Amino acid sequence: MAIFKPKYITFDTYGTLINFDMAGAAERCFAQRVEPARMAAFTTDFARYRMDEVLGAWKPYYDVVSNALQRTCKKWGVAWDKADSDFIYTDCATWGPHPDVPAGLAKTAEEFPLVLLTNSMDNLITHHVPRLGAPVHMVITAEEVGAYKPQMKGFEYMLDKLNCGPEDILHVSSSLRYDLMTAHDLGIKNKVWVNRGHDFANPAFGYTEIKDIGGLPAVVGL
Known part of the structure; x- marks a missing residue:
């Protein structure tokens, strides 16, 4: 099977990368x-x-x-x-990343620009990005968008800001309800579900399942 090489890898942040406590x-x-x-x-x-x-x-x-x-x-x-x-x-503001995040994210960032689409405030996300252990190309907050996921507006705003289409990105999230269902409805075919145990599996939404961010590099051929 051919491995998809996206222009950007986009991420949910809280729960997926940051331990949302x-x-x-x-x-x-x-x-x-x-x-x-x-x-x-x-x-x-x-x-x-x-x-x-x-x-x-x-x-x-x-x-x-x-x-x-x-x-x-x-x-x-x-x-x-x-x-x-x-x-x-x-x-x-005190939360840090899941233990698997820094190494897996850093390896992925060697080849792909990483983008965060996060249900956060501008001043709150600044506490968390430096803790991820990898360079982030762009951060888009719900405050900037004027809407929270699972509404579609954030994804539409992100695609416009990146000047790309749904076919150009790989979206990564641990939440079907907040992210992957909406991504599916918008025609984002390439999706990764990080199964952290806080959502039920539903393969009908067309994702690749990994147990943590350590499995992400393999999804994109690294």
């Missing part, structure tokens, strides 16, 4: 208010409300987090305070 932050924040046996369900609802929050008009990511947290607390009958939203959002 929103559940851990919520656990630490609510440890005295949500009993351990219920915490996983609480943080799952928090994730689902965050997804719902990004489907409308753009707003700062702090508001996405805070609104989702308030809705989760209301559902669970748990007290919320602005300090809770502050704690979790502040924690975001």
Whole structure:
């Protein structure tokens, strides 16, 4: 089988490259208010409300987090305070990459320009890019686009900014719901799913599956 050589390799950032520990932050924040046996369900609802929050008009990511947290607390009958939203959002800036990321990304960057399409703020992503361990050609945030994934606007904006078509890129993500379903709908045929265990497999969306970024160089023949 011929190995695809894209003009650009584009990436989701949080969850795919950066260890997205929103559940851990919520656990630490609510440890005295949500009993351990219920915490996983609480943080799952928090994730689902965050997804719902990004489907409308753009707003700062702090508001996405805070609104989702308030809705989760209301559902669970748990007290919320602005300090809770502050704690979790502040924690975001401390996250680092998954252990497999720096080496796999650096090897891939030797031949291909790397582009980040991220549901982030301009001032938040600056904490994370230097920790990736590889040169990044371009960073496009939801703040710049004015929309969050899984909306199509970010992908369309990225293709326009790169002056290329869907056939020219390889998109890499650990999330089907935020990235790969939308990429599929936009005709991006070359996709990689990094199976980090937070989404269910669905081969109908036409991706190559790898377990971590260490497997990416082989996908593009390195």
